[in-house]
Amino acid sequence: MNTEGVDGETRFFERVMAAGRREWPVLLIALAATALAFYHPAWAIAGLVVVVAAIVLRIVVAEAPESTQIPVISSARPETAVTDHVSALDLAAAVPDPLIIFDATSALSYANDAARRAFGPLQEGMPMLLKYRAPEMQELLSSVIGSSDGPRRVEYVERVPVDASYLVTAGSIGAGSGLFFLLFKDQSEARRIDRMRADFIANASHEMRTPLASISGFVETLRGPAKDDPAARERFLKIMQEQTGRMSRLIDDLLSLSRLEMKSHGxxxxxxxxxxxxxxxxxxxxxxxxxxxxxxxxxxxxxxxxxxxxxxxxxxxxxxxxxxxxxxxxxxxxxxxxxxxxxxxxxxxxxxxxxxxxxxxxxxxxxxxxxxxxxxxxxxxxxxxxxxxxxxxxxxxxxxxxxxxxxxxxxxxxxxxxxxxxxxxxx
Amino acid sequence: MGDRPHIFRAYDDELKNLTWRIAAMGGQAERMVDRAVTSLVNSDAALAQQVMRDDAMLDTAQREIDEKAIVIIARRQPVAADLREVIGAIRIASDLERVGDLGKSIAKRVVAATQVRQPVSLFRGLRGLAELALTQLKDVLDVYASRSVENIGSVRDRDGAIDAMYTSLFRELLTYMMEDPRNITPCTHLLFCAKNIERIGDHATNIVETVYYVATGEQMPLDRPKDDKSHRVTMAPTTETIG
The missing domain is CATH 3.30.565.10 (Histidine kinase-like ATPase, C-terminal domain)
Incomplete structure (x- = not known):
């Protein structure tokens, strides 16, 4: 005997029962109408009309809260008409940091332009649990969806294709809207400046050593054996000039590379x-x-x-x-x-x-x-x-x-x- | 999962849960490989230890995915797209588990490979190779998330770049070994590490093929560049290197 199947059917039954509990006014009216119909057949028509009306009413009531539209933020004071026209979407689009809104299944509802620029194509309905796979992000997403506590923060680092680091805040929007947000605060710059300093010193000191050694060698020669030899002096000075030229080119390139690396997230x-x-x-x-x-x-x-x-x-x-x-x-x-x-x-x-x-x-x-x-x-x-x-x-x-x-x-x-x-x- | 939900919502939930588990596993695997290579480049033995411990989590995750997938097959008798989804999950999980093993094997070699300080350029090459493989892995898992199979071509082609880079590193490591016999121990370990990273790229390519199959129901054509050329690299000792 397949117990799994029974399990599934029990759940189905439970769901029917739950629906029954929710729909009790409709059921009650239907029951009353049936009783009246038994009392006198002429009541059957009236009963039917009442039942249909009840069902229609129920559907209208049920539809309203399930609307998938992002709710419009209404102003606290109804007389300020300006903010009435500002929807949550306008607000989200105006946020300069990447902002993502998703539902309880972690499916994307909305991503602003900054988010699309930072994280590439984000289609509607794409599960955020699949997009942000880093363990700390997984934990953040599931804890936010699971509970109604205040917003939570983690640090999130993306290594490839460009090194980027974010402070991510996640939380639910309003009470019972079923929507959640992710807000990314870019911290790459601070990290990058640190790294740049370390890299610059490592690279520069390594690559500078060769020309520096040759210059100091020639200086030594010029002060010693080649002191009174104008031809050699001319030749050595020319080489030294070439070497200093090389060093300054190297510094230009290193600076330009470091600058580029620093801004590569925007x-x-x-x-x-x-x-x-x-x-x-x-x-x-x-x-x-x-x-x-x-x-x-x-x-x-x-x-x-x-x-x-x-x-x-x-x-x-x-x-x-x-x-x-x-x-x-x-x-x-x-x-x-x-x-x-x-x-x-x-x-x-x-x-x-x-x-x-x-x-x-x-x-x-x-x-x-x-x-x-x-x-x-x-x-x-x-x-x-x-x-x-x-x-x-x-x-x-x-x-x-x-x-x-x-x-x-x-x-x-x-x-x-x-x-x-x-x-x-x-x- | 098709566009329309199933009659039993629990079935949809189970399938969704399966893909979430795969994504979480992918995130773990990416993290492990990144940390393993970082620990190698910085000769950070503590980080390497942590990578070795993390591998157990990946193994558990793979077993759980296998179990869930089998339960779905037994309970729901999936067909068509659902069946491909479930089978795909089993295959991707086993690829990711291998990726984790390869990361662990890199971490294991950290102490032996970094006993003697190696030239910076050697690690730079290894870091570059790892970056290629990690980009590949990330793109592949992004394709799994978005199911946008039209981008799959460029992902698979990048495997060729990884192979070429590996061949170049192989040659370089051989040169270092011939220059000085004391380099042989660390360089051999590094050679295995490079090979492991190259294998990670291959697993990523496997995953992309699975994703393509799950999304379209067709196999990808078999024209992938399978070979690196390191098996053809030879180096005869020259008088210069011996003397």
């Missing part, structure tokens, strides 16, 4: 025309390309090429990539820059491909190029005045823009760096 949202950015990058780099005797060929399509982002940062991305292509692909004598726009999975993408015809990059280095201070060939990188941070900066900016960098290369065939950015949605 996404830039101005409309930027990719074509004009790429064109101005190429104009800026023309003299360099001429010096290296590299010809830059372009292939831009007609039509809108808008993305959401920060113009200066995107300029830096393309500047780094085109400059790399000119420097490291110099032997090919040619760099192709092409832009194309294509749809993928319903989302329009803009791809900017920068192709050089130089020596190419060995396969084993490709996945690691965007690591800080990773160099395929230390000698050639130093010769080209590279700091080992350029592609790391590119990757950071693209992550901030929801974009990607794809690298294809074969030894002897040159290399192709493709920037893939989501096209700006036409509102």
């Amino acid at each position: 996404k830039p949202a101005e409309p930027v025309d990719v074509r004009s950015v790429v064109q101005s990058v190429i104009d800026t780099l023309k003299p360099l390309a001429k010096d290296l005797s590299v010809a830059i060929h372009t292939d831009f399509p007609a039509g809108d090429l808008l993305v959401s982002g920060d113009r200066d940062e995107l300029f830096q991305v393309f500047e780094n990539l085109v400059e790399n292509a000119c420097k490291y692909g110099q032997t090919g004598g040619r760099v192709d820059v092409s832009i194309s726009s294509q749809g993928e999975g319903g989302q329009q993408q803009i791809r900017v491909a920068i192709r050089d015809f130089g020596p190419g990059i060995p396969e084993e280095h490709i996945p690691r190029l965007t690591e800080r201070f990773y160099r395929v060939d230390v000698q050639s990188s130093r010769a080209q005045k590279g700091t080992g941070l350029g592609l790391s900066i590119v990757k950071h900016i693209l992550t901030r823009h929801d974009g990607r960098l794809s690298i294809k290369s074969e030894v002897g065939q040159g290399a192709e760096f493709t920037v893939i950015l989501p096209a700006r949605q036409v509102a």
